[in-house]
Amino acid sequence: YLLVAHECYRQQDWMYRHHEDRIDDRIVSLSQPHVRPIVRGKARARVEFGAKVAISLVNGDALIEELSWDNFNEGTTLQTSVETYRRHYGFYPEAVLADTLYRNRKNLNYCKLHHIRLSGPRLGRKPKDKQVQKTERQTDRRDFKGRIPIEGKFGEGKRRFGLNRIRTMLRESSETAIALKFLVMNLERRLRASLRFFCFFRNIRSLFFVHSMT
Template structure:
C-alpha cells in the first residue's frame, strides 16, 4: 500500500531538532532539496503499488533521496543508512519532519528503491530538474511570425558512449566451468537432503578429483594451450555427469528459487562452452561471463588499457554542460545509430535543433552527415573521402575548437568514474544496475546545479559587501 504525502520541501526552520536550534538555509542538502522536483513524479511512483492494504510503503522522496545520498557520498547501503541516522540534514533531505536517532528503514530497502524507481523515471526527473533550473523565470520573448516559421539552430550537442564495468571477477573459460561444476555439486547435495530416501544413494560427483585437476592449470602462470583444453574437456565431462544426475534425481520442485535459477544458468554455460570447445572458437552470441550476473556481456571497446570491458554500454549526450543518459544496453551496439534520436531529444528539450554536433569518428557516417546537412546542423570532423592536401588556418582552428568542445563529455565520463560509482557498478540485478547508473547522471547534474547556486550566492554576498 502507498500513502501519498506532500513531498514539497518545507522551510528548514520547521524541522524539529528537539530544542537544539534549527537547520541552516544555506546547507547543501537544503538547497538540493529545493532543486529536485519531488511533487511532479509522486503519482508515477505511486503506480508501483496496486494493493490498498498492508503497511504503507516508504514515500517517493525518501526512496529517491536515499539513493541520491548514497551516490553523492559514495558509501555502501549500510553506511548510507548510518549517515542518515546521524545527520539531521540528511533526514530533512529525505522528507522527515523531526530528528530521530533510529534508522528510518532497513538497508535492504535500497534494492526495492532501485526496482521501483526505474531508469526511465530517473531520466525524466533529470531532464525536468535541469530544465526548471536553467530557464529564466518571468522572461517571455515575443517572436514575429517570420521568426516562428524559421527558427534558427542554436546551441551545441556533444555525443559519446562508454561502458560501465560491473563488479565481477575477470572471466575465463576454465574458471567459469569450475564455478559451474561446484554449483551442480551443491544442487545435488541439496536435492539429496530434500528427498530423504534411504534407498537412493547420493550420486558420485568426483569433486576432489575435479578440484585437483582444475588447480593444476589454475596455479600455472602460463599453461600451454593443449593442457588448458584437456582440463576444460574434463570439467565439461564432470558438469555433463552432474546435470544428468540432477535430471535423474528429479524433484526439481524441491529446489530453492536461487538453486533453480543457478541450474538454468549452468545448463546454458555448459552449452556455450561445449560449443566453443568443439568448434575451437572463443566467441559465441549472448556469451555468459558471470554465473551470478548472467545478464552481463563482454563489450569490445578497443581501448589501449582495456580492450574488453564487462558491463553495460551506455550512450549519453551533453547539453549546456549537463549530461543525460539516452540509452543503456547490456549488449554491444553501434552508437552512431542513436544520433538522430539524440538530436530529436535535444529539440524537444530546447525547442530547436543544435547549431553543431561534436562527435568522434564512429558517428560520422554518410547517412548521419546527410541527415544533419538537411537540418542545417554542422557536424564536427573532417569530411569523408580523401583528406585535403592543404588545410587553411580557419579549418585547423575550427577542428581544434571542435575537439576542445568534445572533451567536455569525456571529462563528464571521467568524473562519473572517478568521483562517482560508474567505474564499478556494485548492484547485482540488471534493472537495479540500470537505475544506479541513471542515478549517477542525476547526481552529477545536481552537483553542477549546486555549484551554480553556490557561486550565485557568493556573488550576491560579495556585491552586498562592496556597498
C-alpha cells in the same frame, strides 16, 4: 541458477563441437547472466565487463542516450539523440560536437538535411581559398575545445561518484544505479553553479555596502 547453468553449458558445448571461440549472448557470470564481455583493446584490459553507456552533454547536463550490456556502435545513436533534443527543446541544435566515430555517411547526410554542423574536417578536397581554410581550422579548434567537458565526464563519474564501483546484482538495479549516478552529477553541477552565483551576488552587496559606508 540452474537455468543459467544449463544455458552456459549449452553455449560451451556448442563452441566445443563447432570449434568456435565466440557465441552470441555468451554468459560469463552465473550470478549476473546479463553481463557481456566487451572487447575494447585497451592497454590495461583487452576485455571489459559491464554496461556500455553513450551520453550527450546539453547545457552542462549529462544525458544518457544509450545504455546496453551488449557492445554497440556509438555512431548509430547520433540521430536518435538529435531527435530527442528536438522533442525537448522544439528545434534542432546548431552544431553537434562529436567524435570522428560519428562522422559516417548517414550521419553527415542527416545533419546536412537538417542544417546541423557536425564537428570535424569536411570530406573531400580542401577549399582553395586560404581564408576559408583558416576559418575551418579555427572552427575545428573551437569544436575540439568544446568536446573537452564530455571527454572528462566518465572520468569524473568514476573518480568522484563511483561509476566504476557499482555492486548491484540485478540488471534493473544496476541500470537504476547508473542513472542515479548521472542524476547526482547533474544536480551537483547545478548546485555549484548556484553557489557561484550566490557568492558573486554576496560580493557585490558587500562592495556596495562598503562604498555606501565610505
